[in-house]
Amino acid sequence: MTQPTRERILTAALRAYGTDGFAATSLDALAEQLGIRKQTILYWFPSKQALFEAVIDAAALDLVKLFEAEASRGLTGLDQVEAIVGQVFRLAVRRPELLGLVREVTRPGSLSVDRLAQQVAPAFDRARNFLQREMDAGRLHRSDPTMLLLSMYSTVVGVATELEVQRAMGLAPTLRTTVARRQELIRFLRAALAPQVQRGRN
């Protein structure tokens, strides 16, 4: 037990909620998986809903930290975009449950979207400002940054999370196909984001 109980619960819950979903994960199942009793979970988190919210907070923190780190490297234009996409793919491989949780939270009937959104909002704003800045500098295709960000978000998370679809389509999710998908996606984004008045040195 290197990790304190509270952290262990959070980790396991993130994985369970991110893959099986919130409703499909009972506290008993979670506890058994951790080798503890359900009441221990309820000691650390007053209710199942509270645990969910704590999981969301933890995930949001992780995500924001990751992107802040990547954004602070000061890349510009398509290079920055490409770097971010690379990060998301790394996330999809190393911590798929994190992107799974994002999908779970942003589901149509969800009540917790706002909680996640509120914490991610500053990073989104920064990204929007970045896009606007790069557009003004002529390094990106000029369009509505918010719309663009939404498209990029959907595309990247979709591509990264929907390995099941890939598998179901008969494409084994090996490392090679993952790389190929990332490259295809980057080509996709480069084409869509390249400044319209070409001659853009890249």
Added chain:
Amino acid sequence: MTQPTRERILTAALRAYGTDGFAATSLDALAEQLGIRKQTILYWFPSKQALFEAVIDAAALDLVKLFEAEASRGLTGLDQVEAIVGQVFRLAVRRPELLGLVREVTRPGSLSVDRLAQQVAPAFDRARNFLQREMDAGRLHRSDPTMLLLSMYSTVVGVATELEVQRAMGLAPTLRTTVARRQELIRFLRAALAPQVQRGRN
């Protein structure tokens, strides 16, 4: 009761599973919502799982029919792609639960992906062949059709379903923003799919 009971159950179940999710929807809740008893549901469908599978089948049928109809119009190149995107957006507005169900089924831990995939596979193959043909004819950017199809699928469904994200980002999902999103997405796809004309710098 214009619709026979079995159909009514399927319709309500599709909506519930597509928005709240399978695990979060109890048979009792579904029955109450229909003004019948749970046992009536279990008369028509031997188990909850069987109902789910019937819902998937129905949804697959609807999806395939829609796309076959669209594909049979014989458009080419980007026009065909744009027409499909239009259909998906119409779907997202008129029957959001259908796309929601697709998302539910394609979730990481899902066991039912294959059932949906199997029924949609022919349409996917046809789409892949279409892309290949159009690439050969020089009307689309040449790349791996399967990868491309995956990217397009993720992007379109992602953009169409993630209205919650849009709302959480402070963008009210009005008709106008929906149109704007579709246009942005089409611009996105056009840029990515346009045949590569020339000098391969980049």
Added chain:
DNA sequence: ACCTACGTCTACCAATTGGTAGAGAGATTT
């Protein structure tokens, strides 16, 4: 008139759900 099939219902049931109450063991503080 009788029988059978069909569709919906009431009555249950065992298992599981999230959650409460509080005991008890180990530390830490007083």
Added chain:
DNA sequence: AAATCTCTCTACCAATTGGTAGACGTAGGT
């Protein structure tokens, strides 16, 4: 040494879960 605090546990509980058994009424077919 006594008291308090921290953490995990056992023992329950009421509500809900998916599912079974079978009664009841209606409609046709004979």
